[in-house]
Amino acid sequence: MPRTTDGDGTPVPQRLLNAATRLFAEQGYxxxxxxxxxxxxxxxxxxxxxxxxxKDDLLHEVYARVLRVQQERLDHFSTMDAPVxxxxxxxxxxxxxxxxxxxxxxxxxxxxxxxxxPEKNKQVRAERRRYHEQFRALIEEGQREGVFSxxxxxxxxxxxxxxxxxxxxxxxxxxxxxxxxxxxDHLADLLLRALRP
Amino acid sequence: MPRTTDGDGTPVPQRLLNAATRLFAEQGYxxxxxxxxxxxxxxxxxxxxxxxxxKDDLLHEVYARVLRVQQERLDHFSTMDAPVxxxxxxxxxxxxxxxxxxxxxxxxxxxxxxxxxPEKNKQVRAERRRYHEQFRALIEEGQREGVFSxxxxxxxxxxxxxxxxxxxxxxxxxxxxxxxxxxxDHLADLLLRALRP
DNA sequence: TTACACATACCGACTGGTTAGTCTGGTCAT
DNA sequence: ATGACCAGACTAACCAGTCGGTATGTGTAA
Numbered sequence: 001m002p003r004t005t006d007g008d009g010t011p012v013p014q015r016l017l018n019a020a021t022r023l024f025a026e027q028g029y030x031x032x033x034x035x036x037x038x039x040x041x042x043x044x045x046x047x048x049x050x051x052x053x054x055k056d057d058l059l060h061e062v063y064a065r066v067l068r069v070q071q072e073r074l075d076h077f078s079t080m081d082a083p084v085x086x087x088x089x090x091x092x093x094x095x096x097x098x099x100x101x102x103x104x105x106x107x108x109x110x111x112x113x114x115x116x117x118p119e120k121n122k123q124v125r126a127e128r129r130r131y132h133e134q135f136r137a138l139i140e141e142g143q144r145e146g147v148f149s150x151x152x153x154x155x156x157x158x159x160x161x162x163x164x165x166x167x168x169x170x171x172x173x174x175x176x177x178x179x180x181x182x183x184x185d186h187l188a189d190l191l192l193r194a195l196r197p
Numbered sequence: 198m199p200r201t202t203d204g205d206g207t208p209v210p211q212r213l214l215n216a217a218t219r220l221f222a223e224q225g226y227x228x229x230x231x232x233x234x235x236x237x238x239x240x241x242x243x244x245x246x247x248x249x250x251x252k253d254d255l256l257h258e259v260y261a262r263v264l265r266v267q268q269e270r271l272d273h274f275s276t277m278d279a280p281v282x283x284x285x286x287x288x289x290x291x292x293x294x295x296x297x298x299x300x301x302x303x304x305x306x307x308x309x310x311x312x313x314x315p316e317k318n319k320q321v322r323a324e325r326r327r328y329h330e331q332f333r334a335l336i337e338e339g340q341r342e343g344v345f346s347x348x349x350x351x352x353x354x355x356x357x358x359x360x361x362x363x364x365x366x367x368x369x370x371x372x373x374x375x376x377x378x379x380x381x382d383h384l385a386d387l388l389l390r391a392l393r394p
Numbered sequence: 395t396t397a398c399a400c401a402t403a404c405c406g407a408c409t410g411g412t413t414a415g416t417c418t419g420g421t422c423a424t
Numbered sequence: 425a426t427g428a429c430c431a432g433a434c435t436a437a438c439c440a441g442t443c444g445g446t447a448t449g450t451g452t453a454a
Contacts, residue, residue, distance in 0.1 A: 012403085028311050030227035034440060045441080046405045055440065110367070111308055114225050149390070152383050156375075160387050163364030164357045170307070171356050178353075186349050190357050193346070194391035209429085231414060242415080243430045252414065 293381035
């Protein structure tokens, strides 16, 4: 196996993904040329097209990574052995922390979906929908038990919360006054307070 | 004044802006060529570059229009003669309705900011900030009066709400089950319920 | 152990195509 | 006839993806 790593120990595909993620978040997908990506990763086009089928594939990988992580996290909180308020609060706060810790990914996720090819876009939407429905199920469970208000349809509540998560990448600054955990606690609080019967 | 209008009665600059708005929302700024815009508007490049300095200018005009409308609306509700809960609820619901009625604008607004030139971007951010602060002032007023909870900083509450507004363009469908007004009432409800002391 | 085949990892010049913006030359109401 | 308004060919730059080529490994048979 020849130089799959170079300089640092990070394998070339990883280096390419990292560079692409940063550049896509900074300048957007269309404004980032393949040439820039390979230069930032310290390789050439040959390497990129050796590991990835297209520029589009690179973007898709970013999505796949985000979806995988978020789904795993939600599974964890969904299946916890605790009252539904605690499970929902845990999940709601966790997605905020995770999003802040990967702001670049979040930025790309919500800003660049329309750059994915139609099939990939469809696939991402399907996985996203599954996530959404699992989250909604938590709220509906609480509504059935009477611990959450039924004034607002669960679907809308989910969109309300994820709107704020989505929005994080446009206003949160790591050098701001609030830590990720503090923001997460506040946003989860707002959700739970809105759901009080 | 020669044919500033043509075919229909709409003046050419308007036709160009309308075409650009629709195309930017459908395909994104970068994926839309100037050629497509002028064809959709039924003119040629000469006309576009007669009225607008650049493609970027066209985008900026979309932003200017949105900002102007939203600011006017907020001013109206801010200065209303009514208790602060009513003023906040009115403003919160109205921005939802307005956003749904101009989903294309909203889509462009949140997805294409980074395509604006640096100065224009800065200008838009400044006006946006003014809007944000005026909205925040409403919440702080209610908090001082004791009608809103002070558990969450007003800034965060504003971002929470505008996150959901921002998010509308990704999930709201005109052919869905809820009318714009119904969505607006629900989202305003969630905000006010979260703010109950 | 050497020799040779084969595979994997990567390089970088090149191609075909697209794009924003320019420029020259009209046209038409007043 | 004059100037605001517009047509459309043209240019210079850029970009995703290709392709022939090189380098370094691994397996295998003499």
